[in-house]
Amino acid sequence: MRPIYLGVNIDHVATVRNARGTDYPDPVTAAAVAELAGADSITTHLREDRRHITDRDVRIIRETIKTALNLEMSVNDDILAIAVALAPHKACLVPERREEITTEGGLNVVAEESRIKAAVDKLSAVGTACSLFIDPEREQVEAAQRTGAPFVEFHTGRYANAKSEQDKARELGKLSQMAALADSLGLGVNSGHGLNYQNVAQVAAIPQMHELNIGHSIIGRAIFTGLDEAVRTMKEIMLRARAQASLKD
Numbered sequence: 001m002r003p004i005y006l007g008v009n010i011d012h013v014a015t016v017r018n019a020r021g022t023d024y025p026d027p028v029t030a031a032a033v034a035e036l037a038g039a040d041s042i043t044t045h046l047r048e049d050r051r052h053i054t055d056r057d058v059r060i061i062r063e064t065i066k067t068a069l070n071l072e073m074s075v076n077d078d079i080l081a082i083a084v085a086l087a088p089h090k091a092c093l094v095p096e097r098r099e100e101i102t103t104e105g106g107l108n109v110v111a112e113e114s115r116i117k118a119a120v121d122k123l124s125a126v127g128t129a130c131s132l133f134i135d136p137e138r139e140q141v142e143a144a145q146r147t148g149a150p151f152v153e154f155h156t157g158r159y160a161n162a163k164s165e166q167d168k169a170r171e172l173g174k175l176s177q178m179a180a181l182a183d184s185l186g187l188g189v190n191s192g193h194g195l196n197y198q199n200v201a202q203v204a205a206i207p208q209m210h211e212l213n214i215g216h217s218i219i220g221r222a223i224f225t226g227l228d229e230a231v232r233t234m235k236e237i238m239l240r241a242r243a244q245a246s247l248k249d
């Protein structure tokens with residue numbers, strides 16, 4: 001049985017802080033609590049408009065983290081320069097549009113291969129392991145491999161937003177097939193976006209899934225149960241799903 005890891009995205013702790021312009025709740029504290037509860041890495045998106053996570057947040061988290069910092073970032077020159085100086089353990093390259101509420105789709109690696117490869121090369125040179133956030137599509141997986149990035153992260157939004165059981169099964173099938181393809185090409189496979197306590201088990205059961213990056217549902221639950229419980233419960237569901245799936249093999 002392959003292990004499965006949980007990356008906790010703490011951006012929305014910063015969203016609450018920034019809504020009032022206060023210095024609390026602090027995402028730095030959230031990172032520490034999430035780690036103590038079993039998070040395997042801490043994921044943050046330093047957006048170009050700094051709507052939640054700030055430069056100060058990523059700098060302190062990078063200095064104090066005990067697990068690994070996974071920096072979500074666009075392939076913008078300014079952000080890339082910050083990332084290269086920060087040298088996070090991992091970076092997930094994502095498309096970014098100012099008007100979007102959250103990341104809406106995967107990168108078009110096929111169309112932007114050379115620009116993305118250049119960013120992967122710069123980050124790899126400082127020891128950062130890159131993943132490319134893509135939709136689970138064959139052409140994108142193959143292009144991702146050509147960039148030399150060691151990981152892909154599949155956008156699970158279409159699976160999470162599927163309205164009917166039929167659509168959900170179809171999207172899950174794509175994730176499963178593309179995970180197998182990526183794995184066969186030597187890529188590590190992560191996933192994220194829209195995963196929650198009700199829909200995560202099926203994704204965690206896909207044997208090639210290495211790490212799931214989950215934010216909104218965990219921080220939303222933490223309002224009622226505390227962050228410790230919210231992280232522990234998510235991780236338990238993932239580990240149980242992986243163990244049960246491996247018994248069926």
Ligand code: PXP
Binds near residue numbers: 045214
């Ligand atoms: N992975 C990536 C690349 C993302 O952009 C996001 C959203 O910031 C997530 C994972 C987490 O998504 P969610 O907050 O819906 O769990």
